[in-house]
Amino acid sequence: MECSYLNARLFKASSAMHGLEDASFDNLVYKLRDVFRLFGRYPPDLPLSGNLTPPWQALYRLLSRERQKGLIAFFGYCDQQNLLPTEVKQKVLDDFVTWTAEKTLHRDPVGRGRRAASNWEWARQHIESWPDIPLVRSGMREEYTLPFTAYPSSFQDDVEAFLDRYACRTKEEIFPDKVTDPTYKSFRSRRRPLSPRSVETRRYQIRQAAAALVAEGVPIESITNLNDLVQPVERVRTILLFHRSRVEERQRRQEELEQPAGAEVLVPSSNARSTFQDIRTSNLAGIGEALRQIAQFHCCVSEDDLALMKEWISQIKPPQQTSMTEKNTNRLRAFLDTQIYPQIIHYPASLMHRSSASELKPQAAARLALYAVAFEILTVCPLRRGNLAGLRLKQHVRRAKPDGPITHLHLRAEEVKNRKAIDWPLPPESVELIQRYLDQHRCHLAEPGNLFLFPGKGQRGRSGHDLGVGLTERFERDIGVSFNTHAMRHLAVVRFLIKHPGKYEIVRRILGHSRVETTLAFYSGPEMDRAIALLADVIRNDRREFGPPALSPPKKPRTKRGDN
Structure with missing residues (x-):
């Protein structure tokens, strides 16, 4: 019966990963809040804009609608603590984040504090009458580093x-x-x-x-x-x-x-992992x-x-990684599930189909199409996240002639982590999907002159981090399993090895590994799963082919003297 305990579990995964639709999950959280209230373990609701005291209402009215959304909860918290705007300080923001995490059910307490600090800092720099009190974004690196x-x-x-x-x-x-x-x-x-x-x-x-x-x-x-x-x-x-x-x-x-909450803290055994060494x-x-x-x-x-x-x-250097991590192995096994894998390989087409819904605004449809193209490229050409986000029209997305169809992706050696150039032909269905995005959707996301396949603000492309987060959130919500962009590289390689066992040299060239031993160490495990399954099939088929031997009647067990 502690919010902090539930926050660490409820919001660690998407609704789909809990086996629920978004609406059902939200309804569950809503009812959980009611349960906490019944037991007197949930704080009163924060005041809305109309119930703020005059000093806070005055600041609130100075903001745009979007910035009001980012600050209303922090304003309500400060007002509930009987603080004036001039009495805000860094500790108040930190207390607000702690209160959100420990006393309320909330998906992202740190992000809530970060948004509050970001909007507060913008207002401090752009609104003359705003209190000149700096707030650091809670949970970010700048908390202890200095410029x-x-x-x-x-x-x-x-x-x-x-x-x-x-x-x-x-x-x-x-x-x-x-x-x-x-x-x-x-x-x-x-x-x-x-x-x-x-x-x-x-x-x-x-x-x-x-x-x-x-x-x-x-x-x-x-x-x-x-x-x-x-x-x-x-x-x-x-x-x-x-x-x-x-x-x-x-x-x-x-x-x-x-x-x-309230659980007994167990004394670690002598062979338990130490906390500092x-x-x-x-x-x-x-x-x-x-x-x-x-x-x-x-x-x-x-x-x-x-x-x-x-x-x-x-003393602080971790052991060199010589095989796929347990986390990535488990994620990959989920991808290979017979019910999940078909959803993954058809996911780009599904997103593109959803982008054609008439009720969507052009930008919302364009974002769906953007993610469709990003997933398609990850599926057929397992690029690293940074290279994916950095793709530029003409420079990387190549055509045989200026007005011809897209033929392949090309990245120079100096643009790739392993310094090996990528020249990757694209299949016709991928070309068709990318071209549809370029013809119908990209114009709603890119400013004039922006040459990035996945445009950001101004003349920049989307950062690898932002693109990766967007892909992960959408995939986990729709498919219902844990995801990161690098897992698509693993998936492509393992599916190839399942169809072509032992072809490690080809995989080495695809991934750019300098030694085939590296490829073997990372990918022999998932291939072994398939080999074991094939062995089970061999035994099962042999049992059917040869049939069971004739069985004699079971013998009566011998009993010892004195047994009843």
Whole structure:
């Protein structure tokens, strides 16, 4: 009988994944609220706009309809707490998110707080009479990291100089004066520059490291260059411990959220997983690796300090993944279910058909068609999410002649993670679906001059994250099983192997793996499921063919003396 307990379970999956229609699920949640009210365990409803006190009503009237929607719940909460607009502060927003998560049934408490903060900040910057009180978006990275502009300019310059070497943006990196410099050799040993996305990842890891020192009491004005992150070497340990503690705290909160209210906390056994020593994540390892490279190649620290850093990083680096994760394996098995798989392969056509409904507004129909095309490409050409979102007309969507039909997708080697070009012919039904989207729907989503297949605002395309979230939410709601875009790569490969067992070399080329052993390690498991099923079929057919042997009457069991 705790809202936090139900929130962690009710809204973790879509309505369809609970076996319910959206309306039935919403009705269930509505009735659950009534049950909580009967037991006196649900707070009073927040006041609506017409019931706000005058100070809050005055602010509310300054907003557009959409921004009113984003702030009405926060306004009602503050008003219910007898706060004035000038008394709002960061803790009030954090308390609002906690109250939503623990005292109410709500799908996304953190998102509710984030929307409130975003709309509040917009109003603070655009409405002169708005209270000049900043609110940070609850649950986002900016809660502890600081923008680079908060640090001395010398630190900012040093960061850019370091990242320029990663990207090989300077003429010295392309046309060096000498190649005997060990730092040059180390940086150039990768034989190619890092991709822009990888450079941005390194940039943010540096930002995370610097923020950890500031949070642990190092004066921000004393961080004047990258050497101040790694010297003295104890600072590296301070950074890693700070971020490791954050991971531990997140895990602890998640466990508490999933623990039934009032349940006895069991003492872990001696062989249970420890809470701190075994915390190893790729994010922690990435921060550590960024610091090691700064220390070794940019600051040239001593060998002893470098060895110490490597030892610390080894304690936070997760084991190398050599096979498909259990989560992806379970997701893939759900995809291969005889009732689910047909829905998946016909899903793009189903979405496109739904886009033709007369009651839909043009933009709503266009969004359905956009997702139909995205799913179709994932189904017949298993691209990574970033490449899918970045597809451009003419550049990637190719035709044999300007006015001819679409023939294939083409991505240059430098655009692909494994640096292997993609030149993928498209089947006629895929071409027809894409062309229908281009002819009838894309114009309702793209501004003039936008060349992205999946356009965003202005001249940009949709981000990989936004496209992935949209695809996941729609798929899970309609199909009723867990989804992510990368799972479609797994599905395509496994279905191929089921039809063509042992053809790992072809799969290796499709996925761009450098070694066939990698392909074998990741995809032999699902293929083995099929092999075991075939073996069961062989045994079943043999039993039918040969029939059971003649059975003699069962013998009467012997009894021992004294038995009754």
